[in-house]
Amino acid sequence: MGTAIRTEGLTKVYGRLRALDDLDLEVPEGVVFGYLGPNGSGKSTTIRMLVGLLRPTAGRATVLGHDVVDDRLAVQSLVGYLPGDFTAPPRLTGSEYLRYLTGLRRTHAMPEAELLAKRLGLDLDRRIGELSHGNRQKVGLVQAFMHHPPVLVLDEPTSGLDPLVQREFLAMVREARDAGTTVLLSSHVLSEVEAVADVVAILREGCLVAVESTEDLRHRARRHVDLTFADSPPATELAAVPGVQAVTVLGHTASVLVEGSMRELWQAAAPHGIEDVTSHEADLEEIFLTYYSGEGQP
Ligand SMILES: Nc1ncnc2c1ncn2[C@@H]1O[C@H](COP(=O)(O)OP(=O)(O)OP(=O)(O)O)[C@@H](O)[C@H]1O
Secondary structure, three states, rough: OEEHHHEEEEEEEEOOOEEEEEEEEEEEOEEEEEEEOOOOOOOOHHHHHHHOOOOOOOEEEEOOEOOOOOHHHHHHHHHEEOOOOOOOOOOEEEHHHOOOOOOOHHOOOHHHHHHHHHHOOOOOOOEEHHHOHHHHHHHHHHHHOOOOEEEEEEEEOOOOOOHHHHHHHHHHHHHHHHOOOEEEEEEEEEEHHHHHHOEEEEEEEEEEEEEEEEHHHHHHEEEEEEEOOOOOHHHHHHHHHEEEEEEEEEOOEEEEEOOOHHHHHHHHHHHEEEEEEEOOOOOOHHHHHHHHHOOOOO
């Protein structure tokens, strides 16, 4: 499998601010790549350089082998792009706008555009200026997906979408991936990226903090488990279990913070007669916070 997006030392400096600092990234073809970071961490700056809208201060980037500066038009024809601040001519209807784009791109994507609009619950006969933020975002999604580009670059795609539409959007991303499309999507909402991404990169203050498969992240994620025993919890024994980072006892319940596999914890606890278990599912939120606080060991 080839590389869809590659950056080498990609850097953007605004005055004294290093909005993006020496980014080396490799996105394999055919994966959904989650690009995570809080507001201002440099996600949009990266993305705008990847689609040839912003010139790097240093370093380079390629999309399917094409340099984003030297070969900008080729890159733009290969990428379906949803900007973070998607806008479209307010006087046009959705349909008029999308038809205009199909002409510009010399594609015959209108039937697909209509299908996508229907899936997202978007009325293409209304003027874009009269649409709500979420509905305008749907127009942005349709124009990115409709011509089946080999690479999709989506900057905060679910912004303003209600949960049902978000779910439809995630289905669209999975279908695109299954058809071989590479999808880079940025977000500061971890749950949506976790649900769909194969690989996640975490950006903090312009620097790449980690790149991991979503599966590895989840395995490494810490979980809180509350174990209720018939008698006093065997706190010392539980604390000695590999992976257990903290144990606090309240009455007959031990709250255990554990990283990685639960197997040894169950083995240690089982002989003491467990009456009840609740476990907070692992998600990326905690690991994300661990990276932010600087304690994380990538
Ligand atoms: N044209 C500009 N001039 C000066 N500084 C800029 C410019 N564009 C972006 N920045 C700064 O660069 C940093 C990175 O911004 P960027 O928009 O890439 O972040 P982001 O991760 O996409 O955040 P968000 O989630 O809020 O969109 C921020 O500190 C921002 O203020």
